[in-house]
Amino acid sequence: MTTSIRIGSGRNELLQKVEALSGQHLANCYQCGTCAAGCPFHQAMDLLPDALIQHLRLGLPGILERQTFWICAGCDTCSDRCPRGLDIARIMEALRQICLREGGDHPALTQLERADLGALPPIALVASMRRNSG
């Protein structure tokens, strides 16, 4: 498979949206991988956080189809450790919001059985709702 990369030509609209929603300047990332190394869920991600940032910067296709930003639970380990001061959790939230605002909410708890709904603590349900609604 061949992928064409055009740098510096045309507008990278997704990058612009992510930077606006997250308040983060992705050019600051120097690809050290500290975020990926400390992530408790990196094994479940289909693109590590540093690679996700690089894909965004280069305007590679298929970013919004990735699972990485849904897997992120917002534990802030990467944001706390980033030597460049990037709040990576905000970048993940921006990608979630772009998907949700363009594709509609998909609250996971609508698929739960009534018994599960009753057993789960409210903080789990509300957090899940908030992460899955725009």
Added chain:
Amino acid sequence: MQIAYYPGCTIKVSAPEHEIAALAVMRVLGLDLHEMREWNCCGVVHSLATDNLIRHMAPVRVFARLQQQGEREVVTLCDMCFNTLARANQVARRQPEQMDAIKATSGDELNYDGSAEVLHLLQILRDRVGMAAIKARVRQPLHNLRVYPYYGCKLLRPTEVGLDDPEVPTVLGDLMAALGATVVEGNLQTRCCGAYHVVNRENLVAERVAATVAQARANGANAIVLSCPLCHFNLATRQSNPDHALPVLYYTQLMGLAFGLPPATLGLPDATALFEEALPTAHHAQAVPMCTKGER
């Protein structure tokens, strides 16, 4: 001494034992937590998008109510409430124009100037009561308890609102040592438990819980102590073998036991397997080292 108390939804619905134990041990320490009026859900997770002001309304409403009730500070038990309230408070202080917008949206009802302080109960215990005073109240030292303090995320991160060193926290360990327990440590104490993924990505939570419990056991723990009701739910209910689960307790419950309060008043049934396994001879004081650091 009195201080306003914000419970949050989960303490009332899913973790009443934490509240019962907290109120009991704070009474012993001479501190009365009085529940603030008209509190609402804090929103649970801090909104990370720059344009989502509506999601800051819930925590700001809590602060506005607090000020209307003449209170300057509020204490909470829940780590997620603590984190969400503290981060909303930062927004109020750094971006007053956002508070103006919320005030206008609410028809001037929600007026908040960012001057309130939100505290976690662990801060009150460490910074105001002090570990020495807590140790002085111990009547039944937990000498045979080898406990693994689990911090999770929201007590510690982001650093600007966290209440302890995010990489090497000590508050729960220091508290357990003051109660006479042996503290068992490991590098997964500060790793996320999977949080709300328990709703629909249970495998992520199961993997984190399995690794954490395995480390606690390998380092010699016979119980896990923690603070967050969501971590508690995940660690207590998602262990792979429920019949041989490592007991998971709130620090308030262990404080109550060490203070000599009856287990039933701490939300701990007095003859459960959990109690037998975690504290087989906790009430028989023996000379053992105060704190042994496990291999990290």
